[in-house]
Amino acid sequence: MIKVIICDDQAIIRDGLEMLLKLERDMEVVGLAQNGAEVVELAATLMPDLILMDLKMPGLNGVEATRRIRAQYPEMKILVLTTYDDDVWLFDAIRAGASGYLLKDTPREKVLEAIRGTVSGQAFVDPAVAGKLLQQTASQQVKPATQITDKLTGREEDVLRLMARGLSNAEIAAQLYLSEGTVRNHVSAIFTKLDVADRTQAVIIAIRHGLDE
Numbered sequence: 001m002i003k004v005i006i007c008d009d010q011a012i013i014r015d016g017l018e019m020l021l022k023l024e025r026d027m028e029v030v031g032l033a034q035n036g037a038e039v040v041e042l043a044a045t046l047m048p049d050l051i052l053m054d055l056k057m058p059g060l061n062g063v064e065a066t067r068r069i070r071a072q073y074p075e076m077k078i079l080v081l082t083t084y085d086d087d088v089w090l091f092d093a094i095r096a097g098a099s100g101y102l103l104k105d106t107p108r109e110k111v112l113e114a115i116r117g118t119v120s121g122q123a124f125v126d127p128a129v130a131g132k133l134l135q136q137t138a139s140q141q142v143k144p145a146t147q148i149t150d151k152l153t154g155r156e157e158d159v160l161r162l163m164a165r166g167l168s169n170a171e172i173a174a175q176l177y178l179s180e181g182t183v184r185n186h187v188s189a190i191f192t193k194l195d196v197a198d199r200t201q202a203v204i205i206a207i208r209h210g211l212d213e
Helices: 011-022 036-046 062-072 087-096 108-119 127-139 154-164 169-176 180-194 199-208
Strands: 002-007 027-033 050-053 077-082 100-103
Touching: 002 011, 002 036, 002 108, 011 027, 011 108, 027 036, 036 050, 036 062, 050 062, 050 108, 062 077, 062 087, 077 108, 087 100, 087 199, 100 108, 154 169, 154 180, 154 199, 169 180, 180 199
Parallel strands: 002 027, 002 050, 050 077, 077 100
Antiparallel strands: none
């Protein structure tokens, strides 16, 4: 059962998302919050698997709430669900530790897919903003790639390259003829060696070093 907290300052959005998730047998809405301060408190007491996080809210916004939660609970996943496709909001949310970024006009099936995928370690970014993220990341590309590949084994580098191309663990396992469990172990080692909390941040580093080519 995936335990979810929904954080949004609009009651109609919170209620609509709660109704959507309650229809799913593998999901449970354990809390509702209307601002960043509330969700930080709820995260500490309810320990959800994932938080659906709005960004622009009164008081403590979603970016700062994400930063505080991920600093204290690095395993907790935060999936941004917002109306804002502005570059600043996008980059700030990813830097704060968000595992994915969706816009509120995302179809319901895609929202559910993103929740399940994020909890399992995948990264979901709305196609409408993915181009901005990749363009910004590529413009900050750092050479040489050896700055990070020296930290990784050859197989870990292979896994990171495929992660940067958007492949899931199952797809990486099939391409490299490994078990999915072995791939998960490599991904975990990559996170530790690159000092990142999740797949999104690892992929950003990989792209900056040209490992998506």
